[in-house]
Amino acid sequence: MVIFGVNMTDVNFKSPKADIWSAYKDLLAQAGSVSTGEKVVEKINDNTFRLGEILNDEVQKVIVKIKNATQTLADIKTTSVALSDSIKKEEEEIRKRRTREEDDYQYEFEKRKKKQEDELSARQNEIKEMETELSELRNLAKTFDTKLEKAIKEAEGTKEKELKTIFDYEKVLSKQTAESTQNLLLSKIESSNKMVDDLKAENTKLKEAVTQANSQLTRIAEKAVEKSQSSKNGTD
Numbered sequence: 001m002v003i004f005g006v007n008m009t010d011v012n013f014k015s016p017k018a019d020i021w022s023a024y025k026d027l028l029a030q031a032g033s034v035s036t037g038e039k040v041v042e043k044i045n046d047n048t049f050r051l052g053e054i055l056n057d058e059v060q061k062v063i064v065k066i067k068n069a070t071q072t073l074a075d076i077k078t079t080s081v082a083l084s085d086s087i088k089k090e091e092e093e094i095r096k097r098r099t100r101e102e103d104d105y106q107y108e109f110e111k112r113k114k115k116q117e118d119e120l121s122a123r124q125n126e127i128k129e130m131e132t133e134l135s136e137l138r139n140l141a142k143t144f145d146t147k148l149e150k151a152i153k154e155a156e157g158t159k160e161k162e163l164k165t166i167f168d169y170e171k172v173l174s175k176q177t178a179e180s181t182q183n184l185l186l187s188k189i190e191s192s193n194k195m196v197d198d199l200k201a202e203n204t205k206l207k208e209a210v211t212q213a214n215s216q217l218t219r220i221a222e223k224a225v226e227k228s229q230s231s232k233n234g235t236d
Helices: 017-033 038-157 160-235
Strands: none
């Protein structure tokens, strides 16, 4: 736009303030060089008003852009704060989860360790008991021959008769026990044989009863057939 010979298109809201004021002063200077008159004054006022509108529009655009930039900056800050809080919360959750996992792992490790230690301790105690028992058995074995030899000598000297009596008694008792056992077995065998014979006899009786029953049923059926035929003949 050219106003009084001044090119206003070279001036916009992005232009430095010095350029805007320079254009404004040039406009006033050009207006001052024109002869006075109502048309000139009206034109000056009109151009001045237009310049004011242009400046006002440019200022409003700048204000809108500043507001938009401010809002964008506020949104960025809000998003940044929210993102920062989210990151902190996530880091805290990760830290807590890692702590829980470490605690759980430590607990399970200590539990397994204690179980293994208890099993090892029990095994060691068992081995000690077995070693003690084995040592006692070895000591007993060492003295057994001596005690046995001493007992034999005493038996040969003072208790030979008593030992012989005991031996004879046990021999007789063993024989009687064997005979009793044999008799008991024979008795069971005889009882079993008798039971088998009784079952065979009972089976024979049952077979005879079945045979008789079949014969009776056959006779009854034959009589029924004969009676039926006689009835038919009489009717004829």
